[in-house]
Amino acid sequence: MFGSNLDAVKSLNSRSRETKIGLAYGLGVPEFICTNPGLVDYLEIPFEQLRHAPHLRSIQESIPLLLHCASMSVAGSVPPSDETLEEIREEAERTRTPWIGEHLAFIAADALETASNTLGTPTALTYTVCPQLSEDAVERVLENVAKLRSRYDVPLILENSPQYFSIPGSTMSMVDFIAAVFSRCDLGLLLDLTHFLITSLNTGTDAFEQLAQLPLERVVEIHISGVNVQSGVAWDDHSIPAPSLVFKLLEHVLDRARPLALTLEYNWSPYFPETILREHIQRLRHLIGRL
């Protein structure tokens, strides 16, 4: 589908202030991009995906890539290996990504001594988890971010997590946690509006009221995906379209901020309906005045 000449890579113009529209990588997405040239401006791709399938780098001959990441465990106490961090740096350089998006979450933690784990091997997860929302965790994030930023030539931006359950010891709300982190460092915010709505639904708060408390002037990128309420909990779901409430939240954000990128995360199912995908891209174009 795509060629392999890596010298001919496309990249996003990091100085442009125009809001770009992109898609998150998933099965079927590269084909959609190929058959709909010019419809989106970039493809957001996870570092972990590129690491696992390096041949995907050639997509960049057709469309600029934006690098996303889930390996840094920014809110955790177990840092990733130097090798991983170096690979992220290399991938950032190779993709010419204007920034690296990472989750304000943890994906690794200290070992828990059990009968079968006596070696103290840290616990590695396959999915990022919302951290304890506390001053202690804020300090940890700031410490980790300070170390991480010095390694990369492009800015790091942090994405709010969806809150499904509260980690014991939490003392603040999600918005207070985000506000505390961003008030003490000059990072950009990757505002996942679906995560934000999920947190509001699961914690019984008003998403619109909470939105007003976020440092929206720091929003660099916005993520949009579906919400699925099951077993009494609202869950992130990239296989279904975002509900209208997410678009309403987006309108509120756009009234106050001008992000550089809007990413539709419809990447869990290769059969996501193309008509809805096109419709949502048009809806975003309309909202940012790019029709």
Add this chain to the structure above:
Amino acid sequence: MNARRAQAIVAAALARPELLSSWQQEPELLRDYGVDPRIFDLETMWKFVGLMVKVRHNKLRVQLPMTFRLMTIGELEIEVFASYATHQAIAGRSLSDTSEARLTDLLSFLEHWLNFERHEHTLLWDLIRHEEALTRLSAAARLAPKRMAAKSLQQVILNPNHIPRICGDVVLLTMRSDPRIACATLRDTSPQLSEVPLGTFHFCYWRPDDADEINIVELDEVGFYTLSLSSGKRSIGDLSKMFGGGRRPAKQFLDVLRELAAVGVLMFDTKP
């Protein structure tokens, strides 16, 4: 509790569903780690494991698009994948490497876990087997060399020594719903799963020797068991006896054989 300790306990539970399960059954075990069990939302953590494992099965959506749609509409995904994760972890099994193996593992779990008194569980069991059968036969079509289609022998006068043989590849499934109706329902904007009727259905998923397309043939009980027992070695006389008749087959049984031959799924060899 500091963040480091709290996150270590949560991560251990999420990474090891068998550990989480033991804490759910006996919360006091958490005191071994110096914490009060009441401060952990173990039930939602267990559901979150369901989300994590569901996401790890996203590649299966290629083979099982309607099964996943059914699980979304029926609000089953979290419950199914959380239970599956716990089941596999307690059995000491990690997730298989390939999509094919993951599908087999999931089917094997569901067969014992589903509650067939629940309408949506019944639909799920039928639909996943329907899509698995289509996947299996499509894979077989890609791998198998094309064979010449057998000439229909329905004109032959059948006798007890003829040996029925299946032409092509078949998967035979008995279901309590018709997955074709379930699929049509799921394509609606607001699918009403309760409107998919239940009953007893016998299906033959059949890929003929000379074709790539897969046919779904609905059979009656005699047709279904005739195909089930047609090993390519048993004669019509043998089959007749297995159905409780004599070696000389009844006319009704011969009619069934002729009908299957007319469809093309069966042909008859003569004993050498």
